[in-house]
Amino acid sequence: MAKITLGKRPQFIETTISGTLPDGAPGTIRAKYRYRTRVEFGQMIDQRMAEAQAKTKAAADTDAAPADFSVATMQRQARDANAAYLLDILDGWDLSDEVNRETATQLCDEFPGMAQALIDGYRLAVTEGRLGN
Numbered sequence: 001m002a003k004i005t006l007g008k009r010p011q012f013i014e015t016t017i018s019g020t021l022p023d024g025a026p027g028t029i030r031a032k033y034r035y036r037t038r039v040e041f042g043q044m045i046d047q048r049m050a051e052a053q054a055k056t057k058a059a060a061d062t063d064a065a066p067a068d069f070s071v072a073t074m075q076r077q078a079r080d081a082n083a084a085y086l087l088d089i090l091d092g093w094d095l096s097d098e099v100n101r102e103t104a105t106q107l108c109d110e111f112p113g114m115a116q117a118l119i120d121g122y123r124l125a126v127t128e129g130r131l132g133n
Contacts, residue, residue, distance in 0.1 A: 010035045012091055013125050019117030027114055030094035033122050041126045044088060052081070082108045082115050089122045 013033040021027040036044060083104040090099045097103045108115040 009037070015121065015125065017114075017117050017121040019111075019115075020113035021111060022113070027111070029114060029118060031090060031118055031121065032092035033089055033125060034091050036126050038127055041123070048085065048088075079105060079108045079112075082112075082119065085119060086115065090118070 011034075013035050014031065015033070016028050016030050018026055018028050083101065086104040086108070087099070087101060090104075093099055095103070095107075104115075
């Protein structure tokens with residue numbers, strides 16, 4: 001067992017995350033997460049929420065007529081928000097491509113279940129200390 005030393009926090013949390021692939025098969029990604037304390041995690045979420053609210057308010061304040069409803073637009077917005085979140089939490093992964101905006105967006109678009117598993121795995125790791133599948 002590891003000895004606990006207060007004030008000596010890890011820089012990263014590395015774990016293998018399991019998720020569901022589009023065909024229903026299980027898949028895994030070895031994730032290297034940025035460590036945050038519970039409070040730091042809360043601050044990150046608060047910042048993301050404030051940015052989203054500001055964007056929504058800015059769109060509401062324009063004089064333009066509301067756009068027609070589009071499922072594609074909603075899916076694109078969700079994909080892009082998840083990709084930005086992955087960039088906040090990941091320092092690396094075991095995919096052949098490095099973590100960047102393009103690859104995070106592609107993962108969220110092509111493998112949404114794996115992207116969500118990475119997001120959920122991070123939340124559990126920093127708020128409950130649980131790692132793995």
